[in-house]
Amino acid sequence: MKRLIVCIKQVPDTSDVRIDPETNTLVREGVESILNPLDPFAIEEAVRVKERMGGVVTAITMGPPQAKKVLQHAIALGADEGYLICGPEFAGADTLATSYTLAQAIRRLGNAVLIFCGKQAIDGDTAQVGPGIAAHLDLPQLIYVRKIRKINKRYIVVESMTDTGYEIIRSTLPAVLTVVKEINEPRLPSLKSAMKGRRYEPNVLGGEEIKADFNRLGLKGSPTRVVRIFVPEQARKTKILTGNPEEIAVNLFSSLQKEGVLRCQ
Amino acid sequence: MNLLKPSPPKTEGINCPKIFGRRRINERYAQFLEDESKLIGTSVANLYFPRNSEEVSTAIREISQREEGVVVSGGRTGITGGAVPVEVKNLISLERMVRPIRVFKDENSGEWRAWVTAGVRLADLLSSLKKQNFMVEKEKPPRELFYPVDPTETLAHLGGTVATNASGARTLYFGPTRDWVRWIKVVLADGSILELRRGEVTAEGRELRLLRTDGTETKIILPSIHMPKTKNTAGYFIKEGMDAIDLFIGSEGTLGIITEIEFKLIEMPKEFLYACVFFRSEEQVVEFVAKIKSNPTLKPLALEYFDPNSLVLLRKKRQEEGSSSNIPNLSDKTEAILYIEIAFSTEEELGEIYSGLKKLLAEVEMGMEESWAGFEYHDLEMMKLFRHALPETVNTIISHRKRKIPELHKIGTDMAVPDEHLGHILKFYRSKLEEARLEYVIFGHIGNGHLHINILPRSAEELARGFMIYKEFACEVVRLKGSVSAEHGIGRMKKDFLAIQYSREIIEQMYNIKKCFDPMGVLNPGVLFN
Numbered sequence: 001m002k003r004l005i006v007c008i009k010q011v012p013d014t015s016d017v018r019i020d021p022e023t024n025t026l027v028r029e030g031v032e033s034i035l036n037p038l039d040p041f042a043i044e045e046a047v048r049v050k051e052r053m054g055g056v057v058t059a060i061t062m063g064p065p066q067a068k069k070v071l072q073h074a075i076a077l078g079a080d081e082g083y084l085i086c087g088p089e090f091a092g093a094d095t096l097a098t099s100y101t102l103a104q105a106i107r108r109l110g111n112a113v114l115i116f117c118g119k120q121a122i123d124g125d126t127a128q129v130g131p132g133i134a135a136h137l138d139l140p141q142l143i144y145v146r147k148i149r150k151i152n153k154r155y156i157v158v159e160s161m162t163d164t165g166y167e168i169i170r171s172t173l174p175a176v177l178t179v180v181k182e183i184n185e186p187r188l189p190s191l192k193s194a195m196k197g198r199r200y201e202p203n204v205l206g207g208e209e210i211k212a213d214f215n216r217l218g219l220k221g222s223p224t225r226v227v228r229i230f231v232p233e234q235a236r237k238t239k240i241l242t243g244n245p246e247e248i249a250v251n252l253f254s255s256l257q258k259e260g261v262l263r264c265q
Numbered sequence: 266m267n268l269l270k271p272s273p274p275k276t277e278g279i280n281c282p283k284i285f286g287r288r289r290i291n292e293r294y295a296q297f298l299e300d301e302s303k304l305i306g307t308s309v310a311n312l313y314f315p316r317n318s319e320e321v322s323t324a325i326r327e328i329s330q331r332e333e334g335v336v337v338s339g340g341r342t343g344i345t346g347g348a349v350p351v352e353v354k355n356l357i358s359l360e361r362m363v364r365p366i367r368v369f370k371d372e373n374s375g376e377w378r379a380w381v382t383a384g385v386r387l388a389d390l391l392s393s394l395k396k397q398n399f400m401v402e403k404e405k406p407p408r409e410l411f412y413p414v415d416p417t418e419t420l421a422h423l424g425g426t427v428a429t430n431a432s433g434a435r436t437l438y439f440g441p442t443r444d445w446v447r448w449i450k451v452v453l454a455d456g457s458i459l460e461l462r463r464g465e466v467t468a469e470g471r472e473l474r475l476l477r478t479d480g481t482e483t484k485i486i487l488p489s490i491h492m493p494k495t496k497n498t499a500g501y502f503i504k505e506g507m508d509a510i511d512l513f514i515g516s517e518g519t520l521g522i523i524t525e526i527e528f529k530l531i532e533m534p535k536e537f538l539y540a541c542v543f544f545r546s547e548e549q550v551v552e553f554v555a556k557i558k559s560n561p562t563l564k565p566l567a568l569e570y571f572d573p574n575s576l577v578l579l580r581k582k583r584q585e586e587g588s589s590s591n592i593p594n595l596s597d598k599t600e601a602i603l604y605i606e607i608a609f610s611t612e613e614e615l616g617e618i619y620s621g622l623k624k625l626l627a628e629v630e631m632g633m634e635e636s637w638a639g640f641e642y643h644d645l646e647m648m649k650l651f652r653h654a655l656p657e658t659v660n661t662i663i664s665h666r667k668r669k670i671p672e673l674h675k676i677g678t679d680m681a682v683p684d685e686h687l688g689h690i691l692k693f694y695r696s697k698l699e700e701a702r703l704e705y706v707i708f709g710h711i712g713n714g715h716l717h718i719n720i721l722p723r724s725a726e727e728l729a730r731g732f733m734i735y736k737e738f739a740c741e742v743v744r745l746k747g748s749v750s751a752e753h754g755i756g757r758m759k760k761d762f763l764a765i766q767y768s769r770e771i772i773e774q775m776y777n778i779k780k781c782f783d784p785m786g787v788l789n790p791g792v793l794f795n
Contacts, residue, residue, distance in 0.1 A: 032641070032642055034643050076639075188593055188637040189638055190634045190635070190637065191542075191619070191634075191636040191638040192632075192634050194638040194639055195619055195638075
């Protein structure tokens, strides 16, 4: 059976995140965990591809036991099955270790035709995990996909957003796709599917089961460290210029020069 | 005991902060001259900002001595103009009556309670309970506590919610504010302070007694009336053998100024199911509502309705704004929507709820797929945004029309009928509105037989026609033993409707109650009574 894999993540609801002004760290108490807001678009697109081409939509996530909630959410949104990659060996993973872990799980599950990810997670905002998975699996990566133009058994044609417009890319399959919000409008879970999701017990896989090299997992496999989280300083200096327009213009020019905004030869 | 015994306040050396001078008030405090009703107020000479009950007392005595009137103002979120000063010299704003919320366990009843001052906003009470950020006495609550009354406008002051007996979607299950008030402190028109604990002062038949601080005693005779059998905020709450606290709750500041309150709290229900069901016709919804209300296992906290006309407006907004409108992409078959909220604590309970819903929906030929459901707070928020999109859309349309015809405004009704008349009244509303060729939507608290009609007039002539029809509706609602004002109150703007609800004699008898407490008519002149 061909698999359409969707990699998802549980994140804190940032609409409710506060920073402790004294310690400059995130206040996590009382903050709800939600499915990363970009992931429903990835799930929806996988479900749409399945509706056209057949296959099984498999959602996977790496996280603590409570992350099973996002897999249940994925089922409510139309996924067929969910795998939770969970265990102490995965704790403290950065994007390199995370993408390695997910890639190993995808390898272990087998038969992946397409791997969907949301563009990025709203907590770390790195947008590295999707491309990371592609690199680990040595697959083509199609990022910021806003539309699947064509798909058949051999290849896929997508529109990929760029800063100035979009590119049309044709790729062989299997491939990794990261999607943007413009790609679709996720369907709403009905009473029936919400209930199905709630009652779903995801499969759990540990490091052994995905045949991982333990040195490449979790903190051990993470070359990057979060040293400090802080609120960027937004010190604003306000200077009000007065006088007639000419004086203000001259004054503005010299002020900007002084601040190093403008440089004169 | 039926004796109300206010006590003299400690007022020596107490001054109430005040702003005076009409010009200054007009320029810098203009926001106090209006509220959500958009009724235009007149300027006042004095604006008082008391910080505690004693200062309220000082202010009110000062005003009484000058033989002037005063308007009491809370969060100004009311929509019947109760907080708007009209031809009155003084205004008392309670917005500085903000003290930290105190949560404690009542030893006699074992109930958890919150003590609040009048100026605390509903939103602040809710968030302090959620974040457990309040003062405690002795014992800390073991679990998250919950104040379940949910008026839509959470910026309302809690004092205001008691003075108006506010309610919301969850009133279906939890009842209105009245049911949650255990104790109040009220400052009367002579400055004396009355503390009322539920259960302590009750009428003997239809009689209460008031012993004033000057030693004089007055008998308060409660009129013999039958209150509507529905949610009701039209006039005073009156019943044989009633608790005196209920006379003040919902009296819209005409009997005294409520300054401190003790609310009953409950433990937060463990989980919620939130669902919007997409029905194919209004008849299906009416039938389903009757079934769910008589079902012993399904106890919805809220049942909120959107009629076919509401969906026309919502679809249009969705077409214009896309998914950012917070309106889901509705299928062509959807003609009416019912929002359902149910609390549960175990998976077994949820299982019963699910199969119960499935069975009832099947009985009206609906499946479980034609719906949108969730269990998380996030889902509730999404559905709230969707539900609020309708009144917002109505307001936007009206404000566009106002540019051409400034006197236009929407006509919003607030009437409830007993459950058995729901189907009839909906047909009645619709046939009259269609006959009059008015643009309108019907939505709201269908589980309480309490549907709001919003008429969107396109011309001054339509506005007038809308009002005529509104009065016809009110007469029919009263005939069905319903209420002309189920939650918005009477204020200044719905006095005509109070006169449809009750005879002139009864309104006079109600006014006599006010005269016992406020013989000079100092408090909120023009509210409830002419």
